[in-house]
Amino acid sequence: MIITLKDGSTKEYDQAMSVLDIAKDISEGLARVACAGEVDGELVDLRTVVDKDCNLNILTFESEGGAWAFHHTTSHIMAQAIKRLYPGVKLAIGPSVADGFYYDVDSETPLTAEDLVKIEAEMKKIVKEALPITRFTKSREEAIAYFKEKEEPYKVELIEDLPEDAEISFYQQGEFVDLCAGPHLMSTKPIKAFKLTSLAGAYWRGSEKNKMLTRIYGTSFTKKADLEEYLNRMEEAKKRDHRKLGKELGLFMMREEGPGFPFFLPKGMVLKNTLLDYWREIHRKNGYVEISTPIMLSRHLWETSGHWDHYKENMYTTVIDDTDFAIKPMNCPGGILVYQSEPRSYRDLPLRMGELGLVHRHEKSGQLHGLMRVRCFTQDDAHIFMMPEQIRDEIKGVARLIDEVYQLFGFKYHVELSTRPEDSMGSDEDWEMATEALRGALDDLGLPYVVNEGDGAFYGPKIDFHLEDSIGRTWQCGTIQLDFQLPLRFNCEYIGADGEKHRPIMIHRVAFGSIERFIGILIEHFAGAFPTWLSPVQVKVLPISDKYMEYGEKVKAALEAANIRTEIDTRAEKIGYKIREARLQKIPYMLVVGAKEEEENTVSVRSRFAGDEGAKSLDDFIAAITEEIKNRENRKVEVEEQK
Incomplete structure (x- = not known):
């Protein structure tokens, strides 16, 4: 079999080899720091046996997949320590997350910060024991019986929800066995630097109808110096917390009378209006017209757009004159009605319509977080209606505008191109044309980008802008989405140069995203010390x-x-x-x-x-x-x- 490595070089083997053995053949040093593998784009365990031609990437902690396996292993070490100290605790799930991991546990006696110190001490013992980590499988029936015997009801429920013919995999380290799809490191030994960072409540499976569990967060690194740097960064983040600074600087407040509905105070309104003045200025310069659409529209509109069927649980609804209405969760259907308000010609296109629209979305109470996750926010939307041949230039224009915005505030950013998902709508030709238009625009601008295969919206591919703040955190704010489906659903038309009717293509785009969330990001980015032009008091x-x-x-x-x-x-x-x-x-x-x-x-x-x-x-x-x-x-x- 021929193995093609990330750098394009190849290795040839006459027998099946595990990912780890291939890493050892490449370099003993690489094998020592390997955390996981990637075979033909799929994240796999180091134990995975490769038996055919493939593309192979050996992942270290420096890669996203390698860090994921490293953090996931640490979550199992934490769970093992918990079970050693508190045998009666029931385990739920313990995945990797950005910058670390968590484990949800059910404890009759509430766990406290003092317990975290004990758990960390036990984790250090487990790391020192250098326990080998092994993987094995059981049938569905055997797996259920195993966890019933262990009195782990959450594991039983997870297995019962798996398909009848699913292979159930387990990982074991010492006396500890956990249900897990992996991947994991080969032993507990490499986890040299870790810290349990916080406790929180979390409903089982995210549903308020289920029991509240205790979620223990942590992080881990290969070196103590990296852990200390991360903890210092998190300490700095606490000082910059927009909720704390927002109160101290008199910018905004949250009240129990309106959970998730922010109140902007006088100084906060100065900040917000200064941002909106800037938004209007750059959009006028870039050929946009501003519109405003109603905050509440009838059910018929939301059925046509598809929101009533696919998004209703997040919408606030009411009845007026025996007709169902919904408060808008998005601005686009209203923008389409404006487009349809008069006949359009190819001479009118591209038509760039911007809207600072107040939208409402029902978020679960446990997910609300200051200005970052709210139930009503102002979205700096724009909808561009155009002909197919205009896509590339319009995408470039939007990308330049977003770049101008982020440069002004001193944000670095990276770009991701998301392509057609499995549950998409539209023809292969439309998708290919749209994706190549986005790709071509990025290439023309010389913007480096990462391709996220299959992560586009169901109605079209998209470009996302992930900005980096002053302490290295990333935020997804700007986005450019191509849409064929809403113009089709609403039967939008324009008269072409040939005198015939044609269907326009639509771009959805935001620069700030949510004004409220962007203000929260700015507060933390500048630690409340805004540039003079933006400061409420100069x-x-x-x-x-x-x-x-x-x-x-x-x-x-x-x-x-x-x-x-x-x-x-x-x-x-x-x-x-x-x-x-x-x-x-x-x-x-x-x-x-x-x-x-x-x-x-x-x-x-x-x-x-x-x-x-x-x-x-x-x-x-x-x-x-x-x-x-x-x-x-x-x-x-x-x-x-x-x-």
Whole structure:
């Protein structure tokens, strides 16, 4: 058999070989760090026997699949430690997740942070024991009988839901045996650096009708230094938590009277409206028209779009005049009605329609998270109607616009192209044409991208933009989706150059995604210290004493006349205290005014970026900050002031 490796080189063997044995043949060093394999694109165990020609990739911890197997093995070590310490605990599921793993357990006595310390200590013993990990299978009946005997009801339920003829695989390390599809490492020995990070509640199988289990989160790495770096990053993330900063900076609040429905406070509205002003500006420049569609529309519309059949459980509905209505979870059907409001010609296309539409989606209460996961949000949608030959140029235009947005905020990003899924609609020709148009646009722009085979929407392929924030976390925000199905469902038409009727193709796209979620990301990206143009308060005037309050008010009035968002601190406090308070509020500029400043019509400038910037004439300061705001400059911190 011929094995083709990732670099294109080949290995030839005259007998079947396990993935691990092939890794050893390539390099003993590679075999030592191998975590899993990938055979013809499928993630497999190192124990997997290869017996035919294939493409093989040996995965280390540095790859997504290798890290997945490493984390999954750690979750089993944690479960083994739990069972050793608390034999009565029932195990549910323990998968890998981004940056780590979790295990859901059912414990009569609630587990606490103190228990995590004990579990970690037992895990260290299991790692030190260097237990070999083996895989074996049982029939469905044998597997059910095994877990009934072990009194593990959640495992029994999982097996009962599997097909009758399914092969049930198990992994064993020492005395511990778990139901698992794998893959896993060869032993517990490589798991050198790990940490159990938190406890949370989780409904069994995600249903509020089921029992609440305890979910234990953790992470693991091959090196202690990498673990420490990760934990430091997580500590920094806690400091940047948008829920904490949103409260401290007076941006937004959440109330039990409206779970999942954010309240924007005055300063938060300034931030939000500044973002929307920018959105409108760049869309006008790029040839978009803005529309607004109703927040509630009749059932008939949602049946035509397919949402009533496929998305109804996430929609809020009501009855008006004996007719079913739904609050919109998406803006696109309303946009299509606008397109159909008058006859369209090929001369009208492409037609780019943007909408800042408020949508509502029913999210489970346990999934709500500040501004990141809410039940109502403003989606910065745009729908582009075009002819087939315009697809490539329109995709490039959207990609450039999204790039401009992310560059402004200092985000790095990577791009993924998702292709036709199994449950898709439309012809092979349509899909091939659309996918090649997206691929060609990305190639024309020179944008590197990863292909996600089969991960497109059911109505068309898509491009997703995953941005990276200042502490290395990634967020999926921008997306470009091609859609053949809604124009077909709604019978959209335009008159072509040949005088005949034709069906347009539609692009769905967002740049911010959800305005609320994007604000949450920005709060954490900037740790609340927004660029001056975006800051709710751009300048704080700080009179040294009441004697200079009148001059302070004069300075404030001059700044406001120049459209600079300004506050004045009128409290009878010492100037050092006022400066510290303004710094805590992340205000870009503080203007200290006293006798000398009043006499010379100047201000003493302190900034978040450079500390004490000295005295400047008021006119010069206004000119400089006006230019900074106009250019939407993201001024970097030059000195770190002492707190």
